[in-house]
Amino acid sequence: MEPTVKKEDGRYAISMAQVTAAYKKVRSNKGAGGIDGMSWEEFDKQHKELLYKLWNRMTSGSYFPQATREVIIPKAGGGERRLGIPILLDRIAQQVVVDILEPMAEKEFHPNSYGYRPGKSAHDALAQCREMCFRYGWAIDLDIKGFFDNIDHELLMKAVERFTTEKWILMYVKRWLNTATHKAEGNIEQRTKGTPQGGVISPVLANMFLHFVFDKWMQKHHANNPFERYADDVIVHCSSLQQAEQLLEQIRKRMEDCGLTLHPEKTKIVKCQKWGSDDEHPNKSFDFLGYRFKPRKASTKDGRIIGTFTPGISSKAVKRIQTWLRENKVFKDTGKTLMEISQRIKLQSRGWINYYGKFRPSELSKVFMPINRQIGRWYAKKHKCGYIEANEKVQQIATNHSYLFIHWYWGQTSF
Numbered sequence: 001m002e003p004t005v006k007k008e009d010g011r012y013a014i015s016m017a018q019v020t021a022a023y024k025k026v027r028s029n030k031g032a033g034g035i036d037g038m039s040w041e042e043f044d045k046q047h048k049e050l051l052y053k054l055w056n057r058m059t060s061g062s063y064f065p066q067a068t069r070e071v072i073i074p075k076a077g078g079g080e081r082r083l084g085i086p087i088l089l090d091r092i093a094q095q096v097v098v099d100i101l102e103p104m105a106e107k108e109f110h111p112n113s114y115g116y117r118p119g120k121s122a123h124d125a126l127a128q129c130r131e132m133c134f135r136y137g138w139a140i141d142l143d144i145k146g147f148f149d150n151i152d153h154e155l156l157m158k159a160v161e162r163f164t165t166e167k168w169i170l171m172y173v174k175r176w177l178n179t180a181t182h183k184a185e186g187n188i189e190q191r192t193k194g195t196p197q198g199g200v201i202s203p204v205l206a207n208m209f210l211h212f213v214f215d216k217w218m219q220k221h222h223a224n225n226p227f228e229r230y231a232d233d234v235i236v237h238c239s240s241l242q243q244a245e246q247l248l249e250q251i252r253k254r255m256e257d258c259g260l261t262l263h264p265e266k267t268k269i270v271k272c273q274k275w276g277s278d279d280e281h282p283n284k285s286f287d288f289l290g291y292r293f294k295p296r297k298a299s300t301k302d303g304r305i306i307g308t309f310t311p312g313i314s315s316k317a318v319k320r321i322q323t324w325l326r327e328n329k330v331f332k333d334t335g336k337t338l339m340e341i342s343q344r345i346k347l348q349s350r351g352w353i354n355y356y357g358k359f360r361p362s363e364l365s366k367v368f369m370p371i372n373r374q375i376g377r378w379y380a381k382k383h384k385c386g387y388i389e390a391n392e393k394v395q396q397i398a399t400n401h402s403y404l405f406i407h408w409y410w411g412q413t414s415f
Contacts, residue, residue, distance in 0.1 A: 034087030084196025116203035143266035274307030
C-alpha cells in the first residue's frame with residue numbers, strides 16, 4: 001500500500017501545502033517547545049520562513065531532527081512518566097508523515113483498537129468494555145511495563161514497512177526513533193529502543209506495533225475472546241477462570257517474544273461479578289481509562305435494586321482532580337469574587353463532567369461535594385464567619401444562582 005507522494009527529479013514530492021496543513025494542526029494543539037526554547041508566539045512571527053526551510057530539507061532528504069527535551073510527569077498511582085518533547089519544527093515534520101500514514105493504517109487497524117484514532121474515543125472503548133463485562137464473567141487487565149520506552153526498533157520498522165515502502169517516510173521514522181534525549185538530569189542519552197511519548201508520531205507508531213504484536217495475534221489465535229485496547233491499556237474478556245489463566249500465560253509469552261513485559265503486580269485476572277454475589281475471588285474490580293469497573297447497586301424503573309458490574313470514576317481520577325485543585329490554589333485567594341473563582345475552574349469542570357459523567361454520573365459527587373465544601377471554607381475566610389453559616393449562605397447561592405458553577409447547574413449542589 002503506497003502513499004500518494006512519489007519521488008520526482010531527485011526530491012521527495014512533499015508539497016508546501018502539506019507542511020502548512022501540518023503546522024496548522026500542530027499549532028491548534030498548542031503544547032510546550034523543545035530544547036531550543038522556541039515558543040509558538042516566536043514561531044508564528046517567522047513561520048513562513050521556518051516552514052519553507054523545513055519543506056526544503058524534507059524534500060531534499062537533508063532534514064535531521066533535534067534531540068527531544070525530557071519532561072517528568074508524576075503518575076497518580078506512584079512512579080513517573082517521562083515524556084520526550086520535540087522542538088516545534090520536528091513536531092510539524094512528524095505531522096506531515098502522520099497525515100500520510102494514518103489514513104492507510106486506519107484501513108487495516110482492528111476495530112477494537114480505540115486509542116488515538118479518528119472517529120474513535122475512550123468512551124467508545126468504555127462502552128464496549130461495559131457490554132463485554134455483562135456477557136463474560138472474567139476479564140484480564142493487562143499492564144505492559146514501560147511500553148513506550150521498550151518498543152523494539154527493528155520490530156517496529158518491520159511493522160511500519162507493512163503499511164508503506166516509501167523510502168523517505170521510513171528514513172525519517174528511523175531518524176526520529178534514534179533521536180537523542182536531553183534528560184531531565186542534564187545528561188544526553190542516545191535512544192536505542194522505544195518511541196518517546198510527547199512526539200506527534202508516537203501514538204501512530206505504537207498502534208502499528210501493537211496491531212501486529214497483539215491485535216492481529218488475538219484475531220488469529222483467540223478470536224472468541226473480545227478485547228478493548230486504547231494504546232497500551234488493554235482489557236481481554238474470558239468465559240471462565242481457567243480460560244483466563246491459560247490465555248494470560250499465552251499473552252505473557254507473546255509479549256516476551258516481542259520484547260515487552262507484562263507488569264507482574266498490575267496485570268491481573270478479575271471476576272466480573274454483580275453486586276450481591278458471594279464469589280471469593282480476590283480481584284473484583286479493575287481500572288480502565290479513568291473509570292473503575294466493579295460490582296455496584298442499581299435501581300430499575302420500577303424501583304427494584306439489582307446488582308451490576310459497571311464503570312464509574314476511579315479513585316485515582318478523583319485524586320488527580322483534587323491534586324490539580326490543590327496545586328493551582330483555586331480556593332486560596334480570598335481577594336477574588338465567587339464569580340472569579342467559578343471562572344477559574346469552569347473549563348476543567350466542564351471537562352470532568354463531559355468525560356467522567358458519561359457512565360454512572362452520580363459518582364461525580366466524589367469530586368464536587370469536596371469542591372462545595374472548599375467553596376464553603378473559602379466563603380467563611382472571605383466574609384469572616386463560621387463554617388456552618390458560610391455553608392448555609394453558599395447553599396442559598398447555589399440554589400438561586402446555579403449558573404455560577406458548571407457543577408451547580410448540572411445539579412451537584414450537595415455539601
